Amino acid sequence: MKAKKSCATLIATALLGTASFAVLPVSFADTANQPMTSSRSFRKMNTVRKDFMRESISSNVDSNSNWGGIESLNVPQTQSQAEKDAEKAAAKAAQDAADAAASRNSSREQLKKVENYTITPPDAKTADALVKFSLQFQGYPYVYGGNTPAGWDCSGFVQYVFSQFGISLPRTSGEQAKVGKAVQDLSYAVPGDIIANGSHAAIYIGNGMVMNAMTPESGTGTTSLKSVFPGAYSIRRVM
Template identity: 50%
Template sequence: MKHIKHCSVIAALAAAALTFAGVAPAALAANDGATQDAVVATRSFPKTNAVKKNILAEASSTQVESDSDWGGVESLNVPQTKSQAEKDAEAAAAAAEQQRQQQAQAQAQAQAASRSAARSDLSSSGSFTVTPPDGASVSSLLTFANQFVGKVPYVSGGNTPSGWDCSGFVQYVYGQMGVSLPHYSGAQATVGRAVGSLADAQPGDIIANAQHAAIYVGNGMVINSQLNGTRYDPIAWVFPSSYSIRRIF
């Protein structure tokens, strides 16, 4: 009986082994199908093999798709900031330009006022209106002075077209050209630059000594104020003694 029981046990074990062997391939086949499905799913999301070595480093460039929509932020006009030194330099330049404009305006106003005053100065007879000089050249000075010839009387101590003396005439003419001169012939003999001789004299130079003052017009002639009025005279007639030649322009 014991032998029969042993045989039965062996047979049962053999049957069980055969059963397990049949189930295992089926299970493996089923598992193999599941594994294939998992591989397909994994391949739909490729793995990244490149490793970023320094994840804290700042990116140096960025690629953006052409059809990306950032809500208009890419078109914002961001103001550029300036350093304090740049701001100071701009402020200094603006202040200098403003000062230059103010000076130019003040000069223009002064010239306009001078011309206006010249126009209002009349001779004692009231027969003419003074025309101011049209520039700062010697030619303008001589043309300006010429309009008084035969029109303005001699007045001791005077220095306007209503009447003047010799130095007052020279002072007035040069004053309308923007040059301030003293009202005394001896002082006028020291202004400007000295000219060595009459041969070197030029029209517009002042010729003066302690007794008389005049404006040289060339060819040995001067324009001056005498007792008989404003006129042209030869230098030899009005300066019988020594004199000084002074150049302003």
Template identity: 50%
Template sequence: MNTKKRFSALIAACAAALTLSSAAVPAAFASDSANDAESMITSARSFPKVNTVKKNLYVEASSTSVDEDSNWGGVEKLDVPQTKSTAEKEAEAAAAAAAAQAEAERKAQEEAAAAASRAQARESLNQQPEQTQQAPAAEPAPAAVAAPAVPTSGNGAAVASLAMQYQGAPYVYGGTTPAGWDCSGFVMWVYSQFGVSLPHSSGAQMGVGTAVPSLAQAQPGDIIANGSHAAIYIGNGMVINALNPAQGTQVTSTAVFNGGFAIRRVL
């Protein structure tokens, strides 16, 4: 009986010991988890900031230094052409037109003075006493044909001077008067004021008068024409011409002609 009691007490003690040990294991695990959490917190590290933001992203673009003997593939020796603004080109064209007009007027005055001098000389000869030997009677001069009022001297310079007075006149296709004319109509009307009849066609005007070999020999008042355009030369490589409805009558260079052109002298 005593043996059986002792055996039961031993079994009970073992059971109690097992119960206590199973309760201690989670506590140990919980303790380890807590310790791990604390160790993770205490082992955290702070890394220094290694990248810095540039405040001026364009500093390298605004300044650089280069060796004097650096080779850039010849870019540093490029000869960049200097261009002119529209205002500068227009100013040069206006100055050239003014110079051409002044030259035309000067030549007109000179030739007018020369014509007056010749007329005076002829009048002086006519007033000389009759010679001993009777000269044959001169034939009567033909009656003068009435003509429109024109500048003092009917010469090329006078033609150019008259033409310059119609800058800004309107362009009208097929027109032949200052109220509106096309390119050949403008040339035809100006020459008609000097008693010269010209055809109303730029191609036909290429064959009037006498041919001038080159632009270097052209004089104010010469006709410059090709199959599609006609103008009046005013000197210094410039012409006055009726261009189109948008631009009207104005001074340009001879570059307005596409391709070649003929130079004809009528007066």
């Protein structure tokens, strides 16, 4: 009898163990198929920022922080190309204004000198007399568009000088390069001839030199022909 009970107990225990092993895999399988979740907490923000796209323009740094000396670097200031161009344009405008003022002062000084000059009229109607007459105007002022001793440009000077000898010339250097008789080349030129092209006019005084009105800075005076006529020119004889 006892043997039967013991045998029954062993069988029951074995069945219970088998049932346990059968249940456990099912339980594990169900747990594995369920989604896993996790959570993380963040520090609460005290300030709500709405303008997320705004560029940061400043930062606060602890005054006691040590950044290896970078906080004391002297960073050079640079300019944009537009700023450089504007600065260059302003400098040029200032220089142009200074040059214009200097030119006006020079012209005024030359005009003061002219007031003290006495123009000696020509003593003859010859080419040599014309050259002599023209040379007395050294130092007279250059004024663009002028044609009197108060101020003249290159062709205005030539026109004025010849007018004192009863010879009427065109107003521009280009037209003066067509008057009178053409001279073949400089080797045939004589004092009193007109040297002219489309941009300048002068009176030939001999030895490769001319008398002419040049610039506001240089005024009226003698120069070498080559220095004022680097290119082509005409030689015209009217006397």
